[in-house]
Amino acid sequence: MSRHRLLLAFLSVQLLTASAVADSTLTQRTATGGDQRLASPGGVFQLGLFSLANSTRWFLGIWLAASPGAVVWVANRDRPLHASSSGIVALSGRGDLVLLDAASGNETIWSSSSSLAAVVAQLRDDGNLMLADAAGVTVWQSFDHPTNTFLSGSRAGQDLRTGAVWSASSWRSADDPSPGDFRYVMDTRGSPELHVWWNGRKRYRTGPWNGLRFSGCPDMTTFEDLVEFRFTHTADEVSFVYRDRVGSPVSRLVLNESGAMQRMVWDGALWRVFWSGPRDQCDIYGACGPFGVCNAVGAVMCGCIRGFLPSSPAEWRMRNASGGCARSTALQCGGGDGFYTLRGVKLPETHGSSVDAGASLAECGRRCSSNCSCTAYAASDIRGGGTGCIQWFGELMDTRFVDDGQDLFIRLAMSDLHLETTKTSKLVVIIAVVITSFALLLLSLGLMIWRKIWLRSKQVTKFDDIVRGECPTYHLETLRAATDGFCTKNEIGRGGFGIVYKGQMENGQEVAVKKLSAGNSVQGLKEFKNEVDLIAKLQHRNLVRLLGCCIHCS
Known part of the structure; x- marks a missing residue:
């Protein structure tokens, strides 16, 4: 032996x-x-x-x-x-x-x-x-040889010196831990990002690291109080590591047998799912094809980037957008092109892109503009307003709208940019005309109301001056009692704006009381005031003497 x-x-x-x-x-x-x-x-x-x-x-x-x-x-x-x-x-x-x-x-x-x-x-x-x-x-x-799970401190990525890969593979089923159909691996070409592969085909990608999170995973930042992230990109290593914060419960990142990546946190009794990807149909790789953009909340999921049209309208009508989009106008280069800003997106796949973390975004734009093969550019790090440079030189694949997404600058023919500018200008003019017209209408209405109030207040002020200076006042109840409640049997005359009643005061004095008609509250009030003003100033033995007046609004 x-x-x-x-x-x-x-x-x-x-x-x-x-x-x-x-x-x-x-x-x-x-x-x-x-x-x-x-x-x-x-x-x-x-x-x-x-x-x-x-x-x-x-x-x-x-x-x-x-x-x-x-x-x-x-x-x-x-x-x-x-x-x-x-x-x-x-x-x-x-x-x-x-x-x-x-x-x-x-x-x-x-x-x-x-x-x-x-x-x-x-x-x-x-x-x-x-x-x-x-x-x-x-x-x-064992951290260098993960199966389907990453724990706090374990890495996903690659050792660029030795070629060692830190990746995960799913279980075959819930009761069979043998390697399944899905793999979770870092693509280190271009701007590194994590991919899920299914039987040799890409199924999901996180988008590139942007300094805070992966471009297509905006909800990573929602549990930063429990977990901290570290992304390393050096000449020796490209890796992504998370660590549970001190005092936080144990968490794990699992590639399950269905191909979903799940962030799970142990609450002492159950595992809580804090994040999962793919989240929706827009997270399925290439759902809208080259130069397509996916919108999970829209009535129609797939659309074309500005300046592009469906490659096959017939297939798009049948909700098959996998063929993607093609340019509506060929690029001219040599100063004949410009850049359209597509906002709030998960950046396209960076597999064939070039990256310069030391360049400014402005320099990135100049480089892309001077290279006729450059189709788009974006900041590689969104911190501090955006720094670093990613340039794409071919198709833009797997772009989608996400919350708190990034800006992507896409090369278009100048005619497509001018068309957009013209449409925008027309829209701005229409909005401005509508707002101006509405403002003038409100102003006119306000002036009319103000003038009406001012005239009334002027008339009341004048009448009040007369009353206070030249004419005693009586209570309405005194005049009502003198005329038996303005009884019709005491009516002795009518004018264009009022009725005259015969009455007798408490001291036995006979009087004539003129009452303004309710239907003549505007013009009648003016005439009534003029008459009071005139009678108060005129004194003659053949004219009726004004004893006083009463102001009462009902």
């Missing part, structure tokens, strides 16, 4: 005689398996063998201790064990972490295949399983 076989046999016997492992570490002198668990120092995560729908397939995995169903990492996705009792987890003599099947002669089911020999394996409270050498240097970690 070889030395390798002797070592495996020793490990198997050791497992059968050892007590349950309660520590967070494994060394070359210890092993675990069966129903034993490796627990992180704070008891947050556990490592061990588990099964899902039935007990015929067993996998080595890591899960949240408070939620055993939340398996965050699986070692032997493609090679399950058929009995938990036969599984052995140990450090081999080469320094690799291995899963052995005792029922098959200690066959290696899975190995970490570390590049350097490890002497200790430890499960940490962040859910990372780490292998370290004798100097304490990490030689392998």
Whole structure:
């Protein structure tokens, strides 16, 4: 029997005689398996063998201790064990972490295949399983080999020095952790962005990082109080990492078996979904084709960018916009083109774009204008009003409107820009005419009302001056009593604006009382005041003397 076989046999016997492992570490002198668990120092995560729908397939995995169903990492996705009792987890003599099947002669089911020999394996409270050498240097970690889940501190992206890729693949189904049809991977060409692939075809993309968030994920900022984000783009590495803030609950980013990315937060009893993508039909890659723009809240989902028309009107009428749009006017270059600003969008796919983070947005525009192949440009970082430069040199694919979206500057023929300017000018003129007309109407109406009020107030003021200066006043009730309530039997005459009644005052004096008619409140009031003014000033033995007047509004 070889030395390798002797070592495996020793490990198997050791497992059968050892007590349950309660520590967070494994060394070359210890092993675990069966129903034993490796627990992180704070008891947050556990490592061990588990099964899902039935007990015929067993996998080595890591899960949240408070939620055993939340398996965050699986070692032997493609090679399950058929009995938990036969599984052995140990450090081999080469320094690799291995899963052995005792029922098959200690066959290696899975190995970490570390590049350097490890002497200790430890499960940490962040859910990372780490292998370290004798100097304490990490030689392998589960965070570098995610399955369908990213935890706080784990990376999505690529090591540009070694070519190592940190990506996720979905489970085959809810009860089968073998690799499914969906992959979540960073596209490092152009301005890096995260993509979900389905059987080799792009299904969803986040849009490029804009300094605060991914361009197509505006709701990332809605849970910044729980999670902080870090995007790294250097000559050595392109990666996206999130970290749970101190005091915040555990969260995880999961690529589920349906191809959806979900941000899930543990509230102590349930997993709450804080974000999910794709969100709607506009998030499905290329829904509106090249130079199309998707609007999830519109009656018609797909439209063409300004200066473009449907490539196939017949297909668009049948709500098939995958063929996209084509220019309505060919570009002229050499000063014959300009740029139209499409506002509030998720930037198009950047796969074939060029990026210069050090350029200003103004310089970006000048560069694009001087290059006849440049079809559009935008700021690569939206902080501080927009800096950096992304230039597109071909089709603009997978553009959509989003809340708090970015500005995209699209190259158009000058005639298309002038057409837009003319339409805008006409609209501005129409709006201005309508507003001006309405304002003049209101002004005229206000002047009429003011003049009417002023004339009335002038007449009342004049009459009041007469009354206060030259004519005593009587209460209405006094005159009503003198005329028996303005009884018709006491009527002795009529004029154009009033009726005269015979009356007798309390002291026995006979009087004539003229009352203004209700139907003559405007012209009659003027004549009535003139008559009072005239009679008050004239004194003659053949004229009736004015004793006084009464002002009463009813």
